[in-house]
Amino acid sequence: MTQIDEFKHALANNRVDESKYFKIRQKRSCKKTVSDKQRKINHLSSKQKKELIKLHADMDKVMIANSKVTRFSDEKQTKRDAKKGNNGKLGVEGIWSSVTFDRYKRSCRTFLKYCYENFDHVKTLRDIKPRMVGGFIQSLLDKNRSAKTISAYVSAIRKLAESSHKAGIKGHASLVNDKHRSMIPDARKANRRRGSVGGVGYTLREAQIIVKQAARLYSLYEETLLCVLLYGCPRLSETLKISFDQIDYDKQCIRLNKKNQNKNNRPRMAPLPPFVMEKLKQLEVYFPNKQTNIWGRMSEKQVRKLVKSCATHGHVKFCSVHDFRKAGLIWHSRQIKDWSKEHLVAAIMQFVSADVKLNPFIQRNGTLSPKYVPDQLLKRQKRWLMNQYLSQLLGHSRNDATSPYKNF
Structure with a gap:
């Protein structure tokens, strides 16, 4: 199949994906039934x-x-x-x-x-x-x-x-x-860890293998979905509601700002590496309506089947789709390791500027001031700033929110 044929197949209203482990037969008008x-x-x-x-x-x-x-x-x-x-x-x-x-x-x-x-x-x-x-x-x-x-x-x-x-x-x-x-x-969050009993989720290498299998077995449509899950660290329910009008190519991020898109309706941005943004650009030409959910035609169950299929073909143990966030956190931790304090502070301020409620006014020294102020953040240790960046990336404000994703 040519690339255009693959896109047409992936975006068809009545799509049929078949392999030894993965099979979807769905019409958009079908009513979901649970046995x-x-x-x-x-x-x-x-x-x-x-x-x-x-x-x-x-x-x-x-x-x-x-x-x-x-x-x-x-x-x-x-x-x-x-x-x-x-x-x-x-x-x-x-x-x-x-x-x-x-x-x-x-x-x-x-x-x-x-x-x-x-x-x-x-x-x-x-x-x-x-x-x-x-x-x-x-x-x-x-x-x-x-x-x-x-x-x-x-x-x-x-x-x-x-x-x-x-x-x-x-x-x-x-x-x-x-x-x-x-x-x-x-x-306590410090005692939690991602992954079920006997497992610790995906390593970064395992998650990247799953993405490569999606590129080999399916099309750019499925590959880009898994890339966004891995490198942007959104939750699955949030990802399925992403549309092209939320993508900011200049700042290399996706703005998750729709009502009822995020957990607790907490808007945020998901930064993505340039190679993922390029994949999104290739997909965009097939979506004349920029408000259309890019992966809205897929259900959460279908995405799990997709990941399970790619994990099986890549000889990786399937954990859960949510554990892509753990692997993504590892990738971002390596990226920000050599950042300066000024770079980290600028990135944190970009996170909290996504919505006014992310940087509320609090009492500080008897006066009201924003919770996050560059001058105050620069006084913090670099380790604290790195944890704050990763917490904001996951959609949390507390630094200990990263603990479950680091514990093995």
């Missing part, structure tokens, strides 16, 4: 499936009623507006992000499925009791789940309790109590 096996409910009877689905539907209703996710407008209230005093993120009622809403919903469905399968007479939300929460946390501990995972599940259950309590289930005011919180292991 009982994928839901892990194929062992239940028809009656039990209906009861569990009804339980999930009841949960959806109360969480939707507690959702604050609406279309963006200048007068729209945000989570920051709902904060109580100086409580930070604590005590904010409602769900304010569509990404967070989806994550809570998935976690709560897993929790309700556990309750339905392990306790008798669980058919409505009113039947959920505190002892079931304790049993669920213990089951996660028995499976050797990480402290971060367990903490995320408990946060979702707390939001479910808040939602159902507002819907009239008064007993859920104490659904998650202090005993449950004491069961959660220490979840």
Whole structure:
């Protein structure tokens, strides 16, 4: 196939990609279906499936009623507006992000499925009791789940309790109590690491092998996608929403600034090396509408299959798509190692200038001033500046956010 034929094949509405390990047959108009096996409910009877689905539907209703996710407008209230005093993120009622809403919903469905399968007479939300929460946390501990995972599940259950309590289930005011919180292991960021038990994600070399296999087996379309994931360090959900109007060729970066594109709606920029920008330029001519999501025709599941296929052909153990961020962090760490402090400060200021809320005013020596000021940053040690650069690259503001990606 010529390069033009490869592009037409990759961008076709009804694309067929076949190899020994990778196969996609999708029409854009097709409705996505999830099998009982994928839901892990194929062992239940028809009656039990209906009861569990009804339980999930009841949960959806109360969480939707507690959702604050609406279309963006200048007068729209945000989570920051709902904060109580100086409580930070604590005590904010409602769900304010569509990404967070989806994550809570998935976690709560897993929790309700556990309750339905392990306790008798669980058919409505009113039947959920505190002892079931304790049993669920213990089951996660028995499976050797990480402290971060367990903490995320408990946060979702707390939001479910808040939602159902507002819907009239008064007993859920104490659904998650202090005993449950004491069961959660220490979840300090410094102790975390990327990768499942027995694995540490991809090395930089392994990630680059996967990208090379995409170039060999597929087309520039798939290769560029994996290059952006590796060298720009965006999350997968963020990557699939990138369009060409977000690409800044002069500053060699992608501006991730769409509403509901990023985690916690935190806009940022993803710097890319020149050779990746050249690949994007080659792709751009096939997209007359610059607002079209470049890889929007691919689902997250399809990208995972793509990476798994390339990992298999490259004789690399498949970990997860998110672990490209770990390999990308290694690459950027090597790039900035020889930078001067002035260069690092300029790069950090470019990160925080992506949006006004990334550089808020804080009290410093009794006066209000921006959190990040070049003169103040230059007083910091170079190691701190490097960690701050990498944290901003990942979409975080705290320096310890890089620890999970460095631990082996």
